[in-house]
Amino acid sequence: MSIKVRPAAPKDREGILAISRRIWEGEDYVPFVLDQWLAEGGLIVAELSGEVAGFAKTTELAPGELWLEGLRVHPEHQGKGIAKTLARAQLDLALAQRPQVVRLATVEANEASLHIARELGFREVARFFYLEADVEKPARAPTPQRPSSEETWKFLSSSQALQEGRGLIGFGWRFYTLTPGLLAELGDKGALFSVGTPPKGFLILVPDPYTPADIATLAFLDGEDDALEDLLKFAHVWASEQGERIIAAMVAAPWIFKFLIQHGFQFVPELGAVLVLEYRPRMSETPQVADSGRE
Numbered sequence: 001m002s003i004k005v006r007p008a009a010p011k012d013r014e015g016i017l018a019i020s021r022r023i024w025e026g027e028d029y030v031p032f033v034l035d036q037w038l039a040e041g042g043l044i045v046a047e048l049s050g051e052v053a054g055f056a057k058t059t060e061l062a063p064g065e066l067w068l069e070g071l072r073v074h075p076e077h078q079g080k081g082i083a084k085t086l087a088r089a090q091l092d093l094a095l096a097q098r099p100q101v102v103r104l105a106t107v108e109a110n111e112a113s114l115h116i117a118r119e120l121g122f123r124e125v126a127r128f129f130y131l132e133a134d135v136e137k138p139a140r141a142p143t144p145q146r147p148s149s150e151e152t153w154k155f156l157s158s159s160q161a162l163q164e165g166r167g168l169i170g171f172g173w174r175f176y177t178l179t180p181g182l183l184a185e186l187g188d189k190g191a192l193f194s195v196g197t198p199p200k201g202f203l204i205l206v207p208d209p210y211t212p213a214d215i216a217t218l219a220f221l222d223g224e225d226d227a228l229e230d231l232l233k234f235a236h237v238w239a240s241e242q243g244e245r246i247i248a249a250m251v252a253a254p255w256i257f258k259f260l261i262q263h264g265f266q267f268v269p270e271l272g273a274v275l276v277l278e279y280r281p282r283m284s285e286t287p288q289v290a291d292s293g294r295e
């Protein structure tokens with residue numbers, strides 16, 4: 001049986017959704033983002049006997065920083081090498097864009113996925129834990145400040161919590177390198193909060209990228225104990241005012257994990273840790289620009 005990989009087209013929409021509905025008992029996020037993925041490109045499908053049997057998406061998070069996501073194979077066609085073929089094609093297409101780094105995330109329990117990534121040369125760089133809590137509106141919550149992105153960068157540059165996550169921040173299941181540019185974008189969106197003068201704690205809070213009406217994403221939290229308490233109370237107020245049901249967090253620092261567990265967050269032990277893996281291309285793997293200036 002030959003597996004054919006090609007770019008996805010709008011006609012593949014139903015085939016892709018049919019696969020996604022069979023994954024994780026229908027809890028897959030792909031249906032929420034599929035139209036955007038089809039519009040922006042980077043989505044490939046694997047065909048088996050003319051039918052869509054799997055798909056995968058590559059997204060540029062920032063110049064030179066590529067993210068591999070959405071690798072899915074129809075349950076009836078798993079174990080036939082389709083994911084390996086898709087992942088290889090995804091990495092080759094990514095390398096053709098001459099990235100500095102290519103990353104992906106998967107849970108510790110997903111052994112097939114980890115096996116495929118490691119075989120391609122990806123190496124684990126960070127470990128996070130996915131936690132979530134029901135939104136509750138506290139009786140009283142302090143109003144935090146809205147720090148500038150420069151002020152936030154200054155704090156985060158020396159934040160132990162950021163170092164625990166190797167400088168990465170999780171928004172949903174995507175992990176971005178935290179840069180001054182990304183912080184400026186988050187500042188423009190009103191996602192940066194701090195408490196205290198001078199600031200004793202910082203919070204990055206955004207609507208979840210996949211289900212923004214339902215989930216708030218606590219992308220970063222660090223600071224002194226009192227500041228953490230105040231910022232978390234505020235996060236509940238903010239989420240409840242947005243009409244969201246759940247606050248989700250990707251946490252790398254053990255003390256923030258402990259703090260959130262002590263404050264009503266839950267961890268899914270069956271999934272284990274969320275691993276971020278990366279591939280750093282060697283010079284010889286990226287096409288070299290011809291030097292036309294010399295004989």
Ligand SMILES: CC(C)(COP(=O)(O)OP(=O)(O)OC[C@H]1O[C@@H](n2cnc3c(N)ncnc32)[C@H](O)[C@@H]1OP(=O)(O)O)[C@@H](O)C(=O)NCCC(=O)NCCS
Nearest residue numbers: 071072073078079080081082083084105106111112113115
């Ligand atoms: C994970 C998934 C994409 C794999 O698709 P697939 O087409 O069955 O994978 P392939 O047949 O191409 O390859 C699977 C590889 O993993 C290996 N594998 C499978 N289960 C394994 C396990 N428990 N431990 C170690 N390796 C395992 C297989 O042996 C094979 O490697 P090999 O050819 O070197 O022997 C598919 O199961 C899926 O869609 N799962 C649900 C969605 C998902 O988890 N996506 C990934 C999110 S990061």
